[in-house]
Amino acid sequence: MIFAWSTAGLVAAAIVGLAPLVLQEIAPAGTNWQTLSDISQTYGTPLSIIALLGVAMSLAHQSRQTAITYEEAQRASHRELVLMAIEDPELMVCWEPFSIPVTPLEAKQIAYVNLIVHNWMADYMLKRFNDAALRMRMRKLLQGEMGRKHWQNGGAGYRQFAESLGETRLIRFVSLIDEVYAEVAAAGPPRLTSTYFIPDA
CATH class of the missing domain: 1.10.287 (Helix Hairpins)
Structure with missing residues (x-):
């Protein structure tokens, strides 16, 4: 047009x-x-x-x-740094400490969930996602154990970052996830990762 x-x-x-x-x-x-x-x-x-x-x-x-x-280049750089830490757990301690107790495996899994959420954040900021689409995606993600642990660990950090930037849409992004998290948490415990798959035959 x-x-x-x-x-x-x-x-x-x-x-x-x-x-x-x-x-x-x-x-x-x-x-x-x-x-x-x-x-x-x-x-x-x-x-x-x-x-x-x-x-x-x-x-x-x-x-x-x-x-x-420029934003896509920044996301690619962030993704590469996170993947390096996932592949080499010794690099995980170079990031900020986790705010909840986690095992080394859980740390890797939470870092991976963070990449998923960052990807959706980019889509939301570019208006490829509306509020309803974000709620749907997050509701499914937060039904799982690692999704919950990711937001328990990093939700406050996301809000601090958004508010420090003063980005209205980014603050809205965080608020929507907080709302969905409260909804799914009130509905019951998450599905444990150990129940995701049936045992090998």
Whole structure:
């Protein structure tokens, strides 16, 4: 849509710019050029405004795309750091201490859940998720033991981070997860990881 408006604006500007040359070639002798000039100005100004609006919208779109590219690069960097710690548990202690008691295996599992939540956070911030979609995803995640432990461990940190940035949508993201966590916690205990799979035959 933005591309179409930008193109239309540039075409309109080109038409306005070329109009005098075209008129000069096709106008009959004795043409009142002052009248034609007045008409050209009457229609030219709105078309010029449309062209400028098209360019402005195109620049705004490019700026947004640049910001998205930067955010994706940041997420890729964060994901790589977390995966390094998951693969080498000795690096796990380089991150902040866990706020709940966990085993080394649980630490790896919680770190992995953190990657899942970060991915959904990015989708929510880019408005690929609405509130209902986020609630649905989190309700399912928080039914599991590791999902619960992840938010028990890191929920407060997410809120502190969001509030320190002052990002309204990010704060909303955290609040929605807090609400879903309270709902599922009130409904009963989580499903233990040991019950996820049937024993090997």
